[in-house]
């Protein structure tokens with residue numbers, strides 16, 4: 001939990017995640033990369049990382065027969081600490097993403113990949129760092145409106161009492177029906193017995 005621990009974690013990050021990978025060769029070989037890495041090594045996910053949170057990943061490179069034959073199946077999952085959209089308190093969400101990626105060499109090519117396929121534009125050298133691929137996939141999978149699955153914190157419950165009432169969590173008689181209102185019965189008495197006829 002100390003500062004040194006997190007430095008150690010970064011030092012232990014598998015080197016192959018940061019080595020620029022020859023995508024053509026990886027696809028031809030049908031390379032499979034899988035494992036776990038500390039979330040702390042992903043720069044853009046660091047502020048969502050739990051202490052010692054781990055990213056689990058699996059990448060299958062393959063060569064297809066289409067116009068853009070260089071492809072990969074990318075799977076990631078990690079617990080992330082996000083802000084609850086209801087109560088603004090931290091909420092831990094298991095986040096997972098799965099994409100079919102098509103490697104292309106220009107923005108123009110990227111616009112013409114099949115629907116449902118994520119284009120990844122490679123530089124002239126045709127290389128990519130696995131860590132960038134995994135980080136993009138995880139960021140795409142982050143829910144836009146994360147909320148606590150169970151109840152939010154007590155403070156938040158007070159704030160969202162209106163919602164709780166609608167869903168029937170608060171007894172209607174407590175909220176005040178006219179029959180139970182003492183002033184209503186008082187008014188009825190004042191009117192006298194004859195007026196009701």
Ligand SMILES: [Zn+2]
Nearest residue numbers: 084087148152
């Ligand atoms: Zn909440």
